[in-house]
Amino acid sequence: MRVVIAKPGLDGHDRGAKVIARALRDGGHDVIYTGLRKTSSDIVRIVNDEDAEVLGLSTLSGAHDSLIPKICDGLRGDGLGNVIVFAGGIIPERDLELLYKSGVRAVFGPGTPTSDVLGFLDEALLRKQNKHPIGVGDDLGWHWN
């Protein structure tokens, strides 16, 4: 699948994003990395221009609760409701529900084996093929973890 890995907001650390990008590439995906410090609208535009099927958002700054829902809204607003969104980084458990409600389908914390992320993408692709809700604009409910 075509996957955009993005770093939203003021957050200068991208080792995790690069590890994920590398793992997905090795898993046979085409990975487009945005680089650091992208605004929500930058990210929506990049997902559109690259015609990506998946967006992975990495954030360590604590701003996930405002940035990620904003990006999900932006995707839906621009006709990108079928894009599959997942998140990673430092995200406390109490915020998971909020992200799932925004349309995020998986959240990966520190120490996640990269095979877990690949497993999620396999499952997501399967759901997409079977027309089960998986995109950011589809019915909520299902999430990976």
Next chain:
Amino acid sequence: MSNISELLELAISGDRRSLSRLMTNIAESPQIPQFQSESSWTLGVTGPPGAGKSTLIGQMVKHWVAVGESVAVLALDPTSPITGGSFLADRIRMEGDDLGETVFVRSIASGNIPGGISPRIWPMCQALSLCGWTRIVIETVGTGQSEFRIAALADRILLVDGPDRGDIIQAEKAGILELADVIAVNKSDLPGAVSSAQSIRISLALSGDDSREVILVSALEGEGVEKLISTIESCEPRSERNEMIMRERLISEWDSLLVTHPEIDEIISKLCIGSITVNEAIHILSSSIVQSRE
């Protein structure tokens, strides 16, 4: 195909979502779509890995946007031959600031399309031109002859090298030095750039052609970029360019027909066991390609 013409119509009307989907469709549709645009302006940028092509394109994009052009970049990156995956990171180096609506960047993994990406690049450029993109840049990394040659599909070619790399010799081998209209030696802020430019000038003079400019630039500091752009803008597409473009299109489309031929694997196995000769294989393949096209 009707899907493609619908998308084209929407994209021409300014719908960015349709433009993006159109590019994917052109890359993936079983038949290679054809468009005709009279006024396209295309630049192929190639050179060895690490020469600074993406950073330099980023600088050029900024300049063009400032003077009111709309710029589309097709950035080709290699696909891993082992996993089939790719890590497309050119846009990191192009997107210094928020580039907004007048810049369109599409990263393309060169290896995932049956028959190769090169026959798809021309229709992509034509479609972008029809949609009003006034500067279209094709970036290809010069790691192999086929990658170098994709640049030859453009109206004009910029060859980028770094200081004292000696990699220009690879370009010479691939025949791209003769094709290049403008040659830039990047990283002029580093030692060795001047002598590198000089050795390229000598190489050009040896082949009896010193009409082309070798320009020193620093993509990092922006030095020389204005001069580079004005040289590119003022270079008249050479008369033999059209012949080259057509030649590249013909070869790439023919290659694509050949490698996507349904019997190709069978024919290769027959060649391996020696039941047919290469000449016979060519005969079988070419006559069935002709038949399928009639």
